[in-house]
Amino acid sequence: MNTVSNSTVRCVGGIVHDERGRILLIRRANEPGRGLWSVPGGRVEPGETDEAAVIREMREETGLNVMPGTYVGNACRGRYDIHDYACSVTGGTLRAGDDADDARWIDAVTLIELDESGRLAELLLVTLRDWGVLPTADGSPE
Known part of the structure; x- marks a missing residue:
């Protein structure tokens, strides 16, 4: 049985790649991690499913409408228990x-x-690598 402490905050994130293989990241405007680049996402509200939270958080933080798909992985950062899902963009404007x-x-x-340069969220590069979801685009012009 998976027991989660009452002080733990369940969060979700959306892993999205574009047609060129780039990954979508946001720079956090607030703590925790203010000024750091991270996967878009946030807290799951009471009574909300992970899927609904991913859709809401992605729309709020990126302006994009997404369809959550495969569960990618879980990361614990302090009291935040983050569950990330691969997503596909269905509309919106970044x-x-x-x-x-x-x-x-x-x-x-x-x-x-x-x-x-220390501008990524803690262990983000390692986590994305371990999950096999690093961007494949190399920075070359199209």
Whole structure:
């Protein structure tokens, strides 16, 4: 049986890649992780399913409508228990909103630069690598 402490906050995230293989990241506008780049997502509200939370959080933070798909993995960061899902974009226009002050498609080169400069959320690069969802785009022009 999986027991979760009352102080644990269940969260979700959406892993989205574009047709070029870039991954969608947001720069957090608020704590925790203010100013760091991360996967879009947030808290699951009481009575909300993970799927509904992913759809809501992605729309709020990125302006995109998504369809959650396969469960990708789980990461615990402090009291946050984060469950990430692969998503496909079904509509909307990319723009930062809600808890994000920027949202953009990130290629592999940029992801490494963000990690090396300390601008990625804690262990994000390692986690994405371990889950097999790193961006495949290399930063070359189309």
